Amino acid sequence: MYKAFFGLKDTPFSIAPNPEYLFLSDRHREALAHLSYGLGDTGGFVLLTGEVGTGKTTVSRTLLKQLPENTDTAFILNPALTELELLATLCDELKINYPESPTLKQLTDRISEFLLENHKNGRNTLMIIDEAQHLKAEVLEQLRLLTNLETDTKKLLQVILIGQPELQQLLRRQELRQLAQRITARYHLLPLTEDEVALYVQHRLEVAGRYEPLFTRKSIKALHKHTGGIPRLINLLCERTLMAGYGQSKVPLDHRMVNQAAQEILGVEETSTSKYKWPLITGGTLVASFAVAYVGFTLLQSPQADSKSVNQANGVTDSVKLPRKNAALTQMISKSRNIDTAFAVLFGLWNKTPYQNLTSCQAAQAQQLNCYQKQGDWKNLLKMGYPAVLYLKDDAGQPFYAVLAAVDGHKAYIQLGEQQLKVEQDWIDAHYDGTFELFWQNVGAPNQIITRYAPIEQIQWLENQLANYNHEKPREMTHFDASLIRSLKDFQKQNGLSDDGIAGKQTLILLSLYAEHSGPDLSAAKELY
Incomplete structure (x- = not known):
């Protein structure tokens, strides 16, 4: 019932393990990469552990969405079973027929037949067991025996064990040492x-x-x-x-x-x-339309500029002396406290308008634009080349907002409210709070992360974008090869991302942002001023 109030289209903090909400922290990325690696051609057992609520199940379900189509998967959520019950459950998940009241041998034979037939048909078989710390030692040993079925290069049944830290202790038991030796990848997910x-x-x-x-x-x-x-x-x-x-x-x-x-x-x-002492919060009204009144450019060499000339819209007037503490600038800043005003300017640069009763990003999405917010060095913004709303702070530490509209060398064209200014980069550095927001248009970036299991069209898209970023000619791809992984990791390192070789959401967004522009450009927008 709060969704409309906060501008939400869904409940963002459900505890259900929805892969769409998977946040790929460095640890989650590593976990996903370890699972993918462990399921390589020679993989047998893969182990994922972590405390309750760290996101183990969500990671595993995200992995399921990335698996190739030729994979048959059995997902077991209740592992508190006997050997017979576990094999019967595995048969149920894989749709393997078995007689009524079967014996352990009958189930094992049916599963072995299924695995051999799957391998003959070029299909993989994967078994995922959640809450695996509840498995009995004899059941784990039965699983090990199942994985004995193999070719010269591949296990015919691959198993992912997901559980709490107690699972690690269980696998250290003497009678399970053979199984422990077959674990090809293991990862412990931290908070x-x-x-x-x-x-x-x-x-x-x-x-x-x-x-x-x-x-x-x-x-x-x-x-x-x-x-x-x-x-x-x-x-x-x-x-x-x-x-x-x-x-x-x-x-x-x-x-x-x-x-x-x-x-x-x-x-x-x-x-x-x-104890609560609720502050009085006054909300600014969203600007429905915003006419930019050209007042002039003031070149600020630093926050302590002694004097500058102000150019009026209808021509150059006499120079106006500004005191060391620029009173005119202070007044401009005081009129730039409302972020909605800044976004109205940004909409104008895109020839769009803000909408009443919608947040700025909702209004952008309604007009086929995407929003991007970044906390970090604003120099990254210059590489992207899009105009943006900058989060700034005055000398008293109070927030205000400006639109970075264009850049010319070490000088920036910004807008504070209705005032347009040309300032030195040092002035931006002195006031920048570490956050910017911009609008951009998608150039066909996939919605899901790209790994070696992704469709070839998505892998080709990734190659094209990385080649464009590196000013190289893209190759024709047949699979997610080692060269592509190296290029992807280099891109991630250069842009402050985790270099895990997986093209996640942030990587895909940045690749799209660095692609050819279809809107206003920081280098070209100065012509408008």
Whole structure:
């Protein structure tokens, strides 16, 4: 019921393991890569462990979506079974017929026949067991015996064991040493760091349709403190915090609200510093239309410029002396506190308009544009070449917003409210808060991550984009080869991404952003000024 209030099209913090909401932290990327590697041609057993709620099941279901079409999969969720029950369940999952009241040998023979026939037909067979820490030692030994069926180069049954840390202890038992030796890849999934919590929360909000930040920095710190970085607990606290924000009509959601949610859900004791003193939040009205009034350009060599001349729209007037503390600039900044005003300017550069009762990103999507927000060095923005809203702070640490419309060497054309300015890059560096947002148009980037299991059309798209980025001629691809992996890892390193060789959401977005522009360009937009 809070979705419309926050501009969401879905509930972003459900605890159901929906692969669409998978946040690929460095650890999740590594886990996915390890699973993919372990399922190579020679793989037998693959092990994925982690604490409750770290995202193990979601990772495994994402892997399922990436598997080639010639893979038959059995997914077992309840492993508290006897050997006979487990084999019968495996037969049920793979649609293998067996007689009523079968013996262990009958089930084993039917499964062996199925595996041989699958291999003959060029098909793979995969078994995934969740909550595998509940498996009995004798059941694990039966699984090992099943994987004895192999060719000279390949196991005919591959098994992924997913469980809590106790599974590692179970596999250290003496009677299971043979199985332990057959584990070709293992990975332990750790909780999220504080920085990853911020990215995780924003990712889920974006998937649900909201691109503007909703949680404050202090609320993210509180989320990490109360949850220890466990995604499932983060979802629970965020869901309760959204409900509280909706009930109180509060935006953004601050740390006090998260503390209250932790007290209600996790039983965290309330301290004197966590009592609520709700701030009065006044919301700005979304600008329905915005006419840019050209007032002039002022060249600011630094925040302490002594004097500059102001050029009027109808011609150059006499020079206006500005004091060391630029009063005119201070007034411009004071009129640039509303981010909606900045977005209205950005819409204008795209020849679009903001919509009433929609967030800026929702309005952009309604007009065939995509939103992108980045926290980091704004120089990355210059490589992308798109105009953007910059998050800035004044000398008192208070936020204000400007639109970076064009760049000419070390000078930038920006807009503060209705004022257009040309400033030195040093001025941007002195005020930049570390975040920018921009609009862009998709050039056909796939919606799902690209791995070696992806369709050849997606692999070719990846090769084309990387070749374009490196100013090279793209190759004609037949599979996800080692050269493509090297190019992908190099791109990820250069852009501050985890170099895991998997083209995830952020990699795909950046490749699209670096592609040929179909909208306003930072180098060309200066002609408009």
